[in-house]
Amino acid sequence: MPIYEYECRKCKERFEVIQGINEDTTALQCPKCMADKPKRVLSGFYSTSGKSTGLSCGPTSST
Numbered sequence: 001m002p003i004y005e006y007e008c009r010k011c012k013e014r015f016e017v018i019q020g021i022n023e024d025t026t027a028l029q030c031p032k033c034m035a036d037k038p039k040r041v042l043s044g045f046y047s048t049s050g051k052s053t054g055l056s057c058g059p060t061s062s063t
Ligand SMILES: [Zn+2]
Pocket: 008, 009, 010, 011, 012, 013, 030, 031, 032, 033, 034, 035
């Protein structure tokens, strides 16, 4: 499945979204500030190593 990168228009948070072809993208929200309608970012080529590119979207452990 393709991975798209989005940038929040409000807080500039960047996050990746895995989407199917028929997935509705209009309901996307920034994971940080919950603002809607993030901007699609075309970041060129992805390294297909399976690792994320250092984005801060890891699990939120509260300890
Ligand atoms: Zn945001």
